[in-house]
Amino acid sequence: MKRTHVIAAFTATVVAAAGLAGCSAGGGEGSDGPVTITIMETKQTNIDAIGKEIPGFEAEMKKQGKDIKVELIADILTDEQFKTKMTQQLIAGQAPDVLDIGENMAIAWSSAGYLEPLDDHLEEWDGWDHYYPAVKEAMTRQDGSIYSLPSGAGVLNLFYRQDILTELGVDTSQPETWDDLIARLVEVKEKTGGTPIVIPAGTAWGGGTWGEGFQPLLGGTDTEYYDPETDTWDLESPGWRAVFDLYADLVSEGLLPVADLQNPNPWEPTKYEKFPAGEIQVAAQGTWGWKFDWGPEGATPIEGLTEKVSTWQWPGLRDGDEPYGWSSTGGGYAISADSEHKEAAFEFIKYLSSGKPLAEQLVASGAASARDDLDDVAPYSEEPQLLQAGEDLADSVYVVTGDGADQIAQAVATATEMILSGQADGEQAYEAFVKDATELLGPTLVKE
Known part of the structure; x- marks a missing residue:
């Protein structure tokens, strides 16, 4: 598609x-x-x-x-x-x-x-x-x-199982666009029958849905969603809709592990079980993953980690967008x-x-x-x-925000949950997000 x-x-x-x-x-x-x-x-x-x-x-x-x-x-x-x-x-x-x-x-x-x-x-x-x-x-x-x-x-990137993708014959070079990456993920799904990528989404992941998933996607394609001069959020900035559409596409293609994301602790079946087992091949993750999640003393160690796992930058989301890392x-x-x-x-x-x-x-x-x-x-x-992550910080993207970040995180989690549950497509989730965020933020924090 x-x-x-x-x-x-x-x-x-x-x-x-x-x-x-x-x-x-x-x-x-x-x-x-x-x-x-x-x-x-x-x-x-x-x-x-x-x-x-x-x-x-x-x-x-x-x-x-x-x-x-x-x-x-x-x-x-x-x-x-x-x-x-x-x-x-x-x-x-x-x-x-x-x-x-x-x-x-x-x-x-x-x-x-x-x-x-x-x-x-x-x-x-x-x-x-x-x-x-x-x-x-x-x-x-x-x-x-x-x-x-x-x-x-740190830098948030897409961590991927280089060993599994290579074994499946799937291209492991940096994907330039999400169209490119989705085509590869569909190929993986066809060969394994599984859901090949996890990006934080829904209400169970709490603030991580915004900070580790949605915001890195949004900030890499749209840096105008928060105005530091007026301390307001521009809910009509075009990146919002593009990211909701991406989530909807990943769900409609059967690429996101929806049931796992609705688990009370969604990081456990995804990042702590299926990614280490090679059953999920791509995971949105930060630098801490090398130690805290998959290192020798991490939550679920991956033996031979640096030979089996590598990273991509986030692909471009809209026409003209370049791959990027997201600073944290x-x-x-x-x-x-x-x-x-x-x-x-x-x-x-x-x-x-x-x-x-x-x-x-x-x-x-x-x-x-x-x-x-x-x-x-x-x-x-x-x-x-x-x-290497320290070097990458110099070229990574970061958008400074202010008051209202918790409210935005809540609205994003609720709207992406609607996508996971099949209640909304990208457009409907975006519309629900705008309504929810406007009410949560109040008039002083929403850009007119």
Whole structure:
């Protein structure tokens, strides 16, 4: 069919809490007594990585004559559970001093006044000079301030099973257009009887439907959907319809694993089972996939990963569009506006964001460096896929957005769910999205 629009043992205190600890204990910022700051992590990989760095930080502060202790709050939660719990704590003024949060949370919570602006801290830190310009731009919110410092970065691409496609006799060169890729996927389906590609879609995937699927597709073909000058979303920008049409085409051709995408944890049957087994041959994925998903210590390791798996850039979606990678700033460290120890909190953020401590975290999480001075720092220097992703950041696409991202994510998830369930084609899903997004955003966030 021709398409024309197509983030070990340790000495820090770990609180395996059902609830969050409040703001940090200890003397005030200017006191001579010890200061204790808190940080919360909700994923075991991050709990282990941050816990490993705390003793080194405390020792470094002691060398500098500063008595700063760190209490790590370990609470295994999904992203949605964390967002709900942390929102409640921020409203009550009881959040941890240091927050490890995603971009959408940084956007919403900075706008609500829950996060401390980092500009003055960054101006006094020479490490800020080493962050890539595109990353600095991506972290700048609409009021011109920066509220979170990226703990890593990456590029979202299409990961593919080079071994399986080669065995099937399917072309593995970079597809220039989605027409080209869909033709190959149809060929795979005809030879295997399976559904060959997974892109996050529907409501079960939560914010990932927007951040890991729809937005990379949209931003690569249409950079005008958000206007930073007026802080509004242009719901009539043509890329929206093109992406909904793509999802509809993939479903109508039987190429997306619809039943799996409607599973309560859709990443499990798709990325954790069928892609490692070679039953899904193409997966929308970020740099972290090399470690967190399919590496030797990942969720479902693929033996011989780098020989079996490779990456494509996203193909062009509309006539004239070029293949591209989509930049991702991943998680970021922020400081609660109600923290009583902001200087100490930023000292910890600086430590985590520099040299070997940063290199170890990036390798643990499978993220690329957002800085230009880490390529020779072990163990990061020993990871060719991450080094390549760092190089790719310079040429990748990224569209800075602002208030309303959570509402857009909700509307996109609902509309793509309609496609999955057979209730809508691309046009109908787009129309439902516009109606839903307009109501969720309100008149001040929708471009007239």
